Amino acid sequence: MTDSEVPGTRIATRRARAQREILDAAWAVMAREGVAALSVREVARSVGIRQQSLTYYYPTKQALLDALFADGFADLRRRFDVLPAVTDPVAGVVDLAIAFVDHCVARPAAYHLMFQGTVPGFEPSEESHSIALTVLGELLDRLAAAGVTEPADLALVRGVMSGVAAEQIANDPAGRLFADQTERGIRAVLAEIQSPSSR
Amino acid sequence: MTDSEVPGTRIATRRARAQREILDAAWAVMAREGVAALSVREVARSVGIRQQSLTYYYPTKQALLDALFADGFADLRRRFDVLPAVTDPVAGVVDLAIAFVDHCVARPAAYHLMFQGTVPGFEPSEESHSIALTVLGELLDRLAAAGVTEPADLALVRGVMSGVAAEQIANDPAGRLFADQTERGIRAVLAEIQSPSSR
DNA sequence: GTCTATATCCAGATAGAC
DNA sequence: GTCTATCTGGATATAGAC
Structure with missing residues (x-):
């Protein structure tokens, strides 16, 4: 079964890919500065978007x-x-x-x-x-x-x-x-x- | 030997007492909100002074x-x-x-x-x-x-x-x-x- | 010793345009 | 999907009056 067989799936995997990238960036930030110092702003910066745009993937x-x-x-x-x-x-x-x-x-x-x-x-x-x-x-x-x-x-x-x-x-x-x-x-x-x- | 025998000692113990109170307040804040969430403002509030006054005891x-x-x-x-x-x-x-x-x-x-x-x-x-x-x-x-x-x-x-x-x-x-x-x-x-x- | 005033910066959340 | 704009609030630090 490929993505194109199921409507919406291509979008879903696109979203999933973006979320993966965000999570990886967040782990990297935490590894560098400590878990307690995680800021969504810095994660956003890491993936090249604005802090406000991250809310599209993770609202809070x-x-x-x-x-x-x-x-x-x-x-x-x-x-x-x-x-x-x-x-x-x-x-x-x-x-x-x-x-x-x-x-x-x-x-x-x-x-x-x-x-x-x-x-x-x-x-x-x-x-x-x-x-x-x-x-x-x-x-x-x-x-x-x-x-x-x-x-x-x-x-x-x-x-x-x-x-x-x-x-x-x-x-x-x-x-x-x-x-x-x-x-x-x-x-x-x-x-x-x-x-x-x-x- | 009492405080009055040594010049400056009374002040020193006063300061030490104040510092003790500050440290105790800080431990309490940390216990309540987590070590990483410690803020000097809140410690100051706990002991009834302003954040800026804490600098007198602990500069940073x-x-x-x-x-x-x-x-x-x-x-x-x-x-x-x-x-x-x-x-x-x-x-x-x-x-x-x-x-x-x-x-x-x-x-x-x-x-x-x-x-x-x-x-x-x-x-x-x-x-x-x-x-x-x-x-x-x-x-x-x-x-x-x-x-x-x-x-x-x-x-x-x-x-x-x-x-x-x-x-x-x-x-x-x-x-x-x-x-x-x-x-x-x-x-x-x-x-x-x-x-x-x-x- | 403690204060007011203030500077500077960063945080997260929301509204709404494109 | 991503943006700009903005709100609100919190943080630490410094200068200087009293």
């Missing part, structure tokens, strides 16, 4: 941020989708954790927008929030396969994943010091969860 | 942020100073990690300012940065006492501490789900560091 700044939030999770889902099939349950969790950390390290702005709620006054829409939950469902599935279902245990694993990413971004932005500890950290807490040391 | 916004950064570490040091003496090396690390996480959870704005570099355009002065290093030296000391000195191992422990705090702040601000995993997480990675599982 909130709408732009919400689209970025959803876009970030779509991107993360794509990372998850190309992971090798799970054989060993623990390795399945490790693979996903590494993919998660690598994604966050490669896109610090996305990490702060999606997971750290660092943008003043921004709350994702219910729709975007449910996209987030769907994507993170893959993590829950893999953890369940490894026998991890207790909220406290899930929290521990999430803490390690998030913490390695956060420290890497904040304290060694050019290196891999923290990110390279992902596997060790995840295996350590999984071991603790699966056979708690007596105390 | 950068100076105010830098004072907040240093203040946050002074506060953290006070937390560390009242910790019980170390008996068991591992327990010593655990105690400090718990104190760290509790501090971050109680003061999310401080965590973001001090450790996540979330304020657009803010870099601590060299002086404030060295204060930070001094305070975090206590963590390094305790880790060394537990036999943890390799950069990779230090990174792993820091990742767990930071991650538990970050997730608690972002995803369960009213609860303790993540924070309560601090001990388990730290013990798990310390165990892994001290006797690596063969792989």
